[in-house]
Amino acid sequence: MKAPEATGIADLMLIGGELVAARDGRVLANVNPATEEVIGTVPDAGPADVEAAIAAARRAFDTTGWRTDTGLRRRCLIALRDALREEAETLRALLVAETGCPVALTPMIQLDGPIGFLDHYIGLLETYEFERTLPTKSVMGAPSDRIIRREAAGVVAAITPWNVPLYLNLCKVAAALAAGCTVVLKPAPDTPYSALALGALAVRAGLPPGVLNVVTTGDNAVASLLTTHPDVDAVTFTGSTATGRRVMAAAADTVKRVTLELGGKSAAVVLDDADLTAVVPRLAGSVCIHAGQGCASLTRLLVPRSRHDEAVDLAAAAMAHIPWGDPTDPGNLMGPVVNARQRDGVLRYYASAARDGRIVLGGKPTERFERGYYVEPTLVADVPPTAAVAQEEIFGPALVVLPYDDDDDAVRIADGTIYGLSSAVFSADTDRALALARRFRAGTVGVNGAQWFDVESPFGGYKQSGIGREWGTEGLEDFLETKTIAVPPRSQP
Missing domain, CATH: 3.40.309.10 (Aldehyde Dehydrogenase; Chain A, domain 2)
Structure with missing residues (x-):
């Protein structure tokens, strides 16, 4: 397999629907672990870039119909899946070059399998019950109907590692988008192409501006803005248990929802x-x-x-x-x-x-x-x-x-x-x-x-291996809030 000479679809960040470089022009080198050669550079975001991405995600969640329009979300996920399939061979070369994963493994967890996993959430958007009504009941002396709604949690910061980057990017992004959330995706600096390519293909697929944003940075202090920023409602992180503890602690001040998929032995x-x-x-x-x-x-x-x-x-x-x-x-x-x-x-x-x-x-x-x-x-x-x-x-x-x-x-x-x-x-x-x-x-x-x-089986850990689950119906529900509305019973016709 020939290593990519020009990434084409993985050179720029995605912020507010635009493919952009870092505002200060800084770049990160992407190194092939099999050869130790630099295979390209990507933007090295600063605080202003991350702030802009969060603001774009906030606007898209607060001012558009993304969070309520399940039909739109389903159509966008279908288009994103199809765009990923069209670029599968380009993505395969990028993955092997930046992760060092054997090309023989790419049909499974690294590439083809995860693209197919998007069908799970596409299907759930046709069948999942976002609202249901409990039977009429007298509650504290008042006859009541209770509507149980599942609503999007808000702006999600998705932070992913380098071992199976495209799989984990899709795992988090697909679930959050299907739930009606907007997303800022921050990949590991060792494997930026897998995220930047996803951002470029999201533009091609017609996702509304700000619904998905992708930032790359090698500065942990810059990345930490995603875990502390008041406009971020939820954080989903995959990585080491030690880093997961820090993410959880950083999110505590603003009481963000946290999903952690951490280490194992x-x-x-x-x-x-x-x-x-x-x-x-x-x-x-x-x-x-x-x-x-x-x-x-x-x-x-x-x-x-x-x-x-x-x-x-x-x-x-x-x-x-x-x-x-x-x-x-x-x-x-x-x-x-x-x-x-x-x-x-x-x-x-x-x-x-x-x-x-x-x-x-x-x-x-x-x-x-x-x-x-x-x-x-x-x-x-x-x-x-x-x-x-x-x-x-x-x-x-x-x-x-x-x-x-x-x-x-x-x-x-x-x-x-x-x-x-x-x-x-x-x-x-x-x-x-x-x-x-x-x-x-x-x-x-x-x-x-x-x-x-x-894809139908929820995945996650006990103890210090994490909190929450990915995939399955549970993977969707980790990005949903639950609201109960009580109303007087409606008269029967």
């Missing part, structure tokens, strides 16, 4: 009656996909103590054969991590694993490539469940194998972190596995390889 529990030879290699391989940069990746493998060594051998054999390298090569499932900071952070975890236990495979920066932010697929064993590599989100291609004594011990270890995003359980007895699935404190659980990742 998800466990796959293999029960003593499961077929290790069928289960473990698949789990070990999945940790390496997109260099482990997935919040719901099953990065802890829990196995019966008596079968620990067998599981380690199976996992090592599988990880040793994962094809990785150049993300433009369709044969690879793993590319680089996104930047030097992330690479160095992963390597620090590898070093701590060597101190706390045993590196079975990998554990080093690679010497296979002269350039690029690559790290080796790494397997860790013989660490306690309290070790840093077994407790903290590494966001790299690392799997930790942990032994347990019985089912209760497995649940204790699986739930023994600050996170609760996802889990999985494997058993020859589906009912036994399902019983354990019901015990985990996690927002999603897979049983015997069944997949929860679907």
Whole structure:
């Protein structure tokens, strides 16, 4: 795949319906993590740009019919979906170049799948009951009808990370727009093209001015305006738990609605009656996909103590054969991590694993490539469940194998972190596995390889993995307020 020489549809911010540069002319470099080459520049917004975007979103929400016209919203989402499909190949090249994701993964979570996910909200706008009436009832001596309305929350600040940027941009923007909100989207500075392209295509699709605004900035102080500004009604953020805490605290002064999809340290529990030879290699391989940069990746493998060594051998054999390298090569499932900071952070975890236990495979920066932010697929064993590599989100291609004594011990270890995003359980007895699935404190659980990742399934976490849900009907409702109106009963004809 040829890397883009000119982005075309991803050079400018979208503010108030206009594609614009930063007011002070500043730009950010967009770096290809596989080559460390600058593939282009994008605007580096200052405070005035963000203020203008918020003001445009406020005007569009307060002075137009966007929040009440479901037909208009549905037509705009259809047009946006179609524009995304028309530019799919351009977007594919942009995604691979700025994220380092293997091109082989783009038909799934990175590109084609998420575009299709828009159909979910397009369909909901035909069927969702934004208003319903409760049965007539005497309330405090007054016969009353009560109308329950679901109304758009207002101006939404959507802040997204770099691992699956187009997917997360669409996830947040589609739900908020379908609900009748207006949006200011701020992507990670490492992956700006995926957001700027969305803004350009929104113009092409005919979205009304100010309904969607896109700003790019490398200045955290500038970005923080979105979490504190009084004209922003809601914040939806995906990223690390540490940053999520700061977002939540910043939003507290104005009591904004907050949706957080944060970190994970998800466990796959293999029960003593499961077929290790069928289960473990698949789990070990999945940790390496997109260099482990997935919040719901099953990065802890829990196995019966008596079968620990067998599981380690199976996992090592599988990880040793994962094809990785150049993300433009369709044969690879793993590319680089996104930047030097992330690479160095992963390597620090590898070093701590060597101190706390045993590196079975990998554990080093690679010497296979002269350039690029690559790290080796790494397997860790013989660490306690309290070790840093077994407790903290590494966001790299690392799997930790942990032994347990019985089912209760497995649940204790699986739930023994600050996170609760996802889990999985494997058993020859589906009912036994399902019983354990019901015990985990996690927002999603897979049983015997069944997949929860679907547009109709709400996604989010327990504990410090987040607040709220995305996708499903719940993803729409996170951007809706609830209003109750009491009226006297209407006379029957």
